[in-house]
Amino acid sequence: MGGGAMARRQTIATPWLIAGQFMNNIGMSFIWPLTTIYMHNVLGKSLTETGVVLLLNSVANVLASTIGGRIFDRGNPYYLLLMGIVLNGTANFMLIFLHSWPWYPILLVVTGFAAGWLNTMFNALAASVPRDKVRRTFTLMYLAANLGVVFGTMFVGIVYSMGMQLLFSMTTGLFVVFLLIALFEYNVDSENVTGVDPRQGDGIQLPKANFRMVWTFFISLFIIWLLYEQWVSNLSVYMTNLGMPLRNYSFLWTINAGLLVLIQSILSLLGDRIKNLYYQFFFGMLFVGLSFLSLVSAHDYAHFVFAMVLLTIGEATWSPAMPTLVSQLTPIAAKGRYQGLVQAFSALGRSLGPLFGGVIIDNWSYKALFLLAFVVLLVVLAVNMGVVHVNRRGATDYMKIDIQSDNVSRETK
Numbered sequence: 001m002g003g004g005a006m007a008r009r010q011t012i013a014t015p016w017l018i019a020g021q022f023m024n025n026i027g028m029s030f031i032w033p034l035t036t037i038y039m040h041n042v043l044g045k046s047l048t049e050t051g052v053v054l055l056l057n058s059v060a061n062v063l064a065s066t067i068g069g070r071i072f073d074r075g076n077p078y079y080l081l082l083m084g085i086v087l088n089g090t091a092n093f094m095l096i097f098l099h100s101w102p103w104y105p106i107l108l109v110v111t112g113f114a115a116g117w118l119n120t121m122f123n124a125l126a127a128s129v130p131r132d133k134v135r136r137t138f139t140l141m142y143l144a145a146n147l148g149v150v151f152g153t154m155f156v157g158i159v160y161s162m163g164m165q166l167l168f169s170m171t172t173g174l175f176v177v178f179l180l181i182a183l184f185e186y187n188v189d190s191e192n193v194t195g196v197d198p199r200q201g202d203g204i205q206l207p208k209a210n211f212r213m214v215w216t217f218f219i220s221l222f223i224i225w226l227l228y229e230q231w232v233s234n235l236s237v238y239m240t241n242l243g244m245p246l247r248n249y250s251f252l253w254t255i256n257a258g259l260l261v262l263i264q265s266i267l268s269l270l271g272d273r274i275k276n277l278y279y280q281f282f283f284g285m286l287f288v289g290l291s292f293l294s295l296v297s298a299h300d301y302a303h304f305v306f307a308m309v310l311l312t313i314g315e316a317t318w319s320p321a322m323p324t325l326v327s328q329l330t331p332i333a334a335k336g337r338y339q340g341l342v343q344a345f346s347a348l349g350r351s352l353g354p355l356f357g358g359v360i361i362d363n364w365s366y367k368a369l370f371l372l373a374f375v376v377l378l379v380v381l382a383v384n385m386g387v388v389h390v391n392r393r394g395a396t397d398y399m400k401i402d403i404q405s406d407n408v409s410r411e412t413k
Contacts, residue, residue, distance in 0.1 A: 014137055016185040021122050022144040023178045027088070027171045028115045029152025035108065038164075043101050051355055053105040057112035058351025062344045064116030069340015072121060078187050081121045085182055088114035089175030095168040116347055119145075120340045136268055138327075142320035143264040150257035209391035210329045216387045217322060218341055220380050222349040224288065224318070227373040229353020231311060235295075238366045239304065248301055252308045259309065263316035277321045277328070278388050282381060284318025287311070289377035295370040331398050 035057075039050045071080060091110040098107065122141065159167045206214065236249045291311035298304050323342050330338040360369040 013185070014140065016181065017122065017125060017137070018140050018144040019181065020178065020186070021141050022148040023174055023181075024088075024115070024118050024122070025145045025148025026152040027092070027148075027174045027178070028111065029149040039104070043104065045101070051358065053108060054354060055351050056105070056109050058347050060109045060113035061116030061347040062351065064113040065120045065340045065343035065347055067340075068117045068120040069336045069338070069343070072336025072340070077121060077125060081118070081125075081186055082179070082182055084114050084117040084121060085175055085179045088118065089172055089179060092168050092171040092175060096165050096172065099164045099168065116343060120336070120343045138324045139264060139268050139320045143260060143268075146260050146315075147257060150253055150260075206330065207394070207396050209394035210396055212391050213387060213395060214326060214329050214338065216384060217326060218345045220285075220384055221322060221342065221345040223376065223380050224285065225346050225349030226353045226356055227292070227349075227377060228288065228311075228315070229350050230292075230357045230369060230373065231308075232350075233354035234357040234361060234366070234369070242299065244301060244304075248304075252304060255305060255308050256312045256315075259312040260316050263313065264320070267316070267320070277325055278392070281318050281321040281325065282385060284314045284316070284321065285377060285381045285384070287314030288318065289374050289381065290314070292370045292373040292377065296367050296374075328397055329395060 035050065035054060039045045039053065045053075068080065068084075088111055091107045091114060095104070095107050098104070159170060205211075236246065239249050240246060287310050291307045291314060294303065294307040294310060298307055323339060326338050326342055327335060357369055360372060
């Protein structure tokens with residue numbers, strides 16, 4: 001290898017993209033689940049104050065996703081990615097020593113910004129692989145992200161009981177390893193990643209059909225994650241109120257992880273055999289809706305397991321389809337901007353989810369929340385099916401155009 005170790009590569013190998021996504025999400029999921037418990041039980045803050053801190057964390061995530069996506073199309077992705085890793089690692093290092101009030105919430109907002117920045121960089125990098133490999137890459141990236149979240153959530157309970165210093169020392173160590181990998185494996189020629197002159201992305205306007213579909217998807221993303229967040233934030237309280245131990249709730253996410261691996265493995269093996277990604281998206285949304293309907297009558301643990309199975313089938317099918325569809329409907333010169341918006345609308349939904357659920361539960365009930373989620377998802381599904389049906393034939397498929405141009409360029413060489 002010798003002196004060529006730091007030489008610029010032509011492209012980022014997909015396995016390294018997947019490894020980075022996994023490490024980033026496992027690091028962040030060490031922090032997110034314990035925030036409510038730590039701030040309420042240890043720092044003595046109210047649930048409202050905790051909700052505000054989580055909201056600010058997600059607002060920072062949204063800002064980073066939006067800004068990062070636009071900068072990606074103009075800047076050098078390598079340095080942008082390193083900047084996000086260093087920022088996240090530094091915030092986690094500071095949390096080892098500063099995890100009291102007000103430093104804990106301040107640094108939590110910094111990690112929210114860094115996480116949004118990194119997720120956007122990863123999505124944009126995934127969209128920049130050869131167009132015929134984009135779909136498989138997004139499927140694998142999604143799987144890696146979710147496995148990172150699940151592993152982090154599983155381990156955080158064990159590590160939390162050993163002390164905050166150990167917890168944040170472990171997350172800092174993780175980001176140091178991540179930085180070393182990025183330094184050597186992500187140093188690619190920026191022209192090969194962005195593929196075009198960055199200035200070409202400034203004045204791009206989508207065809208009307210593409211514009212309508214993409215923005216319908218963005219609004220749908222916000223609503224889906226707003227409702228999905230009820231599983232993450234409010235269901236644990238509901239289950240413990242029914243007399244179930246917290247470990248039963250945690251085990252639901254272990255089931256989620258196992259099913260995600262199975263379903264995503266099947267989808268990656270099928271590859272492009274699923275010709276219509278829109279149907280995959282619709283199918284997934286329907287199953288997420290059905291998971292909420294099943295929660296309405298759930299009183300014993302078996303019902304919650306069944307609902308989680310429905311949720312995971314839905315999540316595993318709709319979620320990786322979304323960034324791929326956005327990539328398909330947007331030109332390569334503006335991929336950073338639009339993949340940034342995928343992250344931003346997702347983060348916005350997650351940020352308002354706990355607050356939205358809390359208001360519904362406080363004024364009505366858990367069952368009212370579950371029923372409302374089911375009805376809203378059915379309406380969103382119907383709207384998406386209508387918009388796609390009306391606009392699909394008139395839409396430009398940029399992925400198909402890029403694959404054809406790649407084939408022509410190969411033949412002429």
